[in-house]
Amino acid sequence: MDISYYYHILGNGIIFAKGSQEGRRWKFGEQKRLNDEIVLWNSIIRHIDAELKGEDNAEEFFEELRAVTYKYRLPYYLKICNMKEDLMIAYPSTECRKEDMDRINKLLLDLLSDLSLAVNDKGGKDQAYRILNVMHNLPKAFYGKDILGGTGRISVQEAVEYASMSMTPEMKEKYIDSTF
Numbered sequence: 001m002d003i004s005y006y007y008h009i010l011g012n013g014i015i016f017a018k019g020s021q022e023g024r025r026w027k028f029g030e031q032k033r034l035n036d037e038i039v040l041w042n043s044i045i046r047h048i049d050a051e052l053k054g055e056d057n058a059e060e061f062f063e064e065l066r067a068v069t070y071k072y073r074l075p076y077y078l079k080i081c082n083m084k085e086d087l088m089i090a091y092p093s094t095e096c097r098k099e100d101m102d103r104i105n106k107l108l109l110d111l112l113s114d115l116s117l118a119v120n121d122k123g124g125k126d127q128a129y130r131i132l133n134v135m136h137n138l139p140k141a142f143y144g145k146d147i148l149g150g151t152g153r154i155s156v157q158e159a160v161e162y163a164s165m166s167m168t169p170e171m172k173e174k175y176i177d178s179t180f
Helices: 003-019 030-052 058-072 075-082 084-089 098-119 125-135 138-142 156-165 169-179
Strands: none
Touching: 003 030, 003 075, 003 125, 003 138, 030 058, 030 098, 058 075, 058 084, 075 084, 098 125, 098 138, 098 156, 098 169, 138 156, 156 169
16 A cells, blocks of 8 residues: 555644543543554554555555454544545555654654553643644645545645644653754
């Protein structure tokens, strides 16, 4: 499967997760769902790396996606599961520099690690959703309008700039100054 679809699915998942925030306290099952999505998102980045090495892990990815989709009845992933065959044969033309992908993937993995800590913290809901807000534009640097929908692609520089707008000064120092 083309790597741009992995990024698009990752971006959509983050957008829908951040949009599901209700209240300031964790709702029953919310932490468990986010933890499972974090595992899925980490897996997506692993699948991107595998695809770059010429490995086809699309079947494994769709099994993982299906498991999370049906466990939590997530309609935004169900649409993607139903489009599996189309996604596996469609190849959008997306040219990306490996160096840019490596830098964004590292940033995403660092954010996912901290997101996991925030999700597992009883008082970490605000921090968790701040991190989701920081993350949501990063995948857009590697996909544009395709069969999943979407809008125009943004540059890596724009993605990082948009992410930094949602960061505290401490986050900028930790994530941006060390990676970019």
